[in-house]
Amino acid sequence: YPLCCLWQSQTSGQYQRRVHGGAFPTYSLVIGFKGNDQDVVSFPSPAMKATGRKTGLELKGPSLDGERYVELLKPLPKKAELFLKSRIVGIHDKKTGALVESESLIYDKDGNEYVRMIGGGFLVGTTGF
Numbered sequence: 342y343p344l345c346c347l348w349q350s351q352t353s354g355q356y357q358r359r360v361h362g363g364a365f366p367t368y369s370l371v372i373g374f375k376g377n378d379q380d381v382v383s384f385p386s387p388a389m390k391a392t393g394r395k396t397g398l399e400l401k402g403p404s405l406d407g408e409r410y411v412e413l414l415k416p417l418p419k420k421a422e423l424f425l426k427s428r429i430v431g432i433h434d435k436k437t438g439a440l441v442e443s444e445s446l447i448y449d450k451d452g453n454e455y456v457r458m459i460g461g462g463f464l465v466g467t468t469g470f
Contacts, residue, residue: 369417369447369456370409372425395429396441402466407440410459417455423447430459432470439467 375382417423424447431442440463447456 369411369458372423372445372447395427396432396439396464398432398439398464398467398470400464400467402438402464405463405465407461407463412457412459413455414457415453415455417447418449421449423449423455434468434470435463437465437468439464439470 375386378386425445426448427443427445429441430444431440433440433442440461442459442461445458445460446454447458448454
């Protein structure tokens with residue numbers, strides 16, 4: 342069924358209500374949590390645990406989800422085999438933990454990029470690195 346959401350016009354800066362009949366743009370955020378799994382996953386999911394190991398830091402406490410930025414480069418296709426590649430773009434030692442920033446791209450087999458996502462997380466107690 343069609344979904345509605347508010348879109349901000351880049352020319353006028355005003356918000357407009359539009360009906361969206363394709364894949365909802367923020368659906369791309371789910372891929373980082375679910376990975377390749379098509380069913381309900383545990384929390385944290387295997388895909389989330391694999392991402393956490395990429396920092397090389399020893400986790401000393403819980404991790405907190407931070408901000409999410411989604412840039413829709415092209416509309417998500419209704420049918421396609423899409424891939425996700427991610428990289429760590431920054432790790433910052435703060436007083437009470439580590440701030441980890443990552444970038445992810447969703448692309449197809451021809452290399453066409455559809456979505457760019459930037460996210461931040463906070464690793465409580467992970468300091469002194």
